[in-house]
Amino acid sequence: MRMNEPVLSQETGFSMDTPTMEHVLATDTSVYNTMRMQLISIHYASTNTNLYEIRRPDNATLPQASPGAHIDVHLPNGVVRQYSLVTADGDPRAYLIGIKRHRTSRGGSAFVHEKLHVGQMLDVGGPRNNFPLNEMARHTVLIAGGIGITPIWAMAQRLQKLGRSFELHYACRERREAAFIDQIEMLPQARTYVDHEQGGKRLDIPAIVARSPEDAHYYCCGPLSMLHAYETATAALDCTRVHLEFFKQRIEATHESSFTVELHRTGESFRIPAEKTILEVLEEAGIAAPHLCRKGICGACQVQVVAGAPDHRDSVLSEHDKKKGEAMLICCSRSKSERLVIDF
Numbered sequence: 001m002r003m004n005e006p007v008l009s010q011e012t013g014f015s016m017d018t019p020t021m022e023h024v025l026a027t028d029t030s031v032y033n034t035m036r037m038q039l040i041s042i043h044y045a046s047t048n049t050n051l052y053e054i055r056r057p058d059n060a061t062l063p064q065a066s067p068g069a070h071i072d073v074h075l076p077n078g079v080v081r082q083y084s085l086v087t088a089d090g091d092p093r094a095y096l097i098g099i100k101r102h103r104t105s106r107g108g109s110a111f112v113h114e115k116l117h118v119g120q121m122l123d124v125g126g127p128r129n130n131f132p133l134n135e136m137a138r139h140t141v142l143i144a145g146g147i148g149i150t151p152i153w154a155m156a157q158r159l160q161k162l163g164r165s166f167e168l169h170y171a172c173r174e175r176r177e178a179a180f181i182d183q184i185e186m187l188p189q190a191r192t193y194v195d196h197e198q199g200g201k202r203l204d205i206p207a208i209v210a211r212s213p214e215d216a217h218y219y220c221c222g223p224l225s226m227l228h229a230y231e232t233a234t235a236a237l238d239c240t241r242v243h244l245e246f247f248k249q250r251i252e253a254t255h256e257s258s259f260t261v262e263l264h265r266t267g268e269s270f271r272i273p274a275e276k277t278i279l280e281v282l283e284e285a286g287i288a289a290p291h292l293c294r295k296g297i298c299g300a301c302q303v304q305v306v307a308g309a310p311d312h313r314d315s316v317l318s319e320h321d322k323k324k325g326e327a328m329l330i331c332c333s334r335s336k337s338e339r340l341v342i343d344f
Contacts, residue, residue: 072125145222308340
């Protein structure tokens with residue numbers, strides 16, 4: 001959903017299976033390209049959350065998006081935010097996003113709620129997908145908390161349409177804050193958990209995992225406390241079946257040591273000091289590296305690793321991909337080796 005700000009966990013490609021790193025890097029030009037679009041309607045979804053429908057002025061068909069995908073919205077105040085698409089099977093000429101206004105907004109959600117109006121023109125990049133759904137899984141377990149329901153709801157709608165086996169667990173603090181709760185409670189596969197209706201009792205993620213089929217695929221999006229509990233509950237499972245998306249920076253980036261980065265395509269080398277990121281050093285050298293969030297949560301700065309051992313600090317790559325070490329995000333991640341070669 002990239003609906004919290006900034007997004008996405010969160011986490012490109014639109015196939016049913018997770019694309020290879022080579023495919024993503026070769027085809028994802030959405031970081032650079034934007035479409036001029038118009039805000040067509042604004043609808044109430046829940047307390048502090050609205051749904052925003054955007055289309056191209058000529059009402060042309062839009063690039064296809066899969067469940068879990070997000071778009072990059074360039075706001076008139078100069079801020080860029082990533083928001084998850086609410087549905088991937090709706091009107092092919094419209095994108096629908098849900099945006100919750102946050103008390104600590106730094107110019108994203110507050111601006112959207114206070115300043116955006118129907119008819120407003122916006123530049124939109126994407127869609128991109130760092131949180132793809134495996135539609136062929138025998139059984140799928142969907143877990144969402146708060147505004148994290150947006151990409152999860154898109155997945156549930158898709159699985160329902162395909163007739164696939166799944167279950168949806170949706171937790172929120174108060175019913176009035178829960179977007180889509182009326183539609184969700186109509187699904188026989190769904191259960192909702194409202195804290196204020198259960199004496200503050202939290203969703204028991206370990207119990208959900210324990211009673212699920214051995215080959216189930218798991219997806220989770222929500223607040224950090226839920227995501228950490230989810231990671232703990234699924235730690236012993238095959239990491240290729242465990243998926244999650246962060247809306248906030250997973251860990252604060254720390255710069256402990258310096259290292260050298262070489263650009264594979266040009267042979268240029270750059271020393272990355274302890275106090276700077278790879279992205280910052282490349283920018284200072286006049287190299288236009290792709291980026292958006294600078295926090296390791298949107299995936300825009302992902303590059304392929306040719307040699308060396310990356311020290312991952314992002315919230316986009318899966319544990320499986322981090323262990324492979326074939327890709328990294330240069331806005332936050334560093335190097336465990338003295339020399340790192342990236343395909344850029």
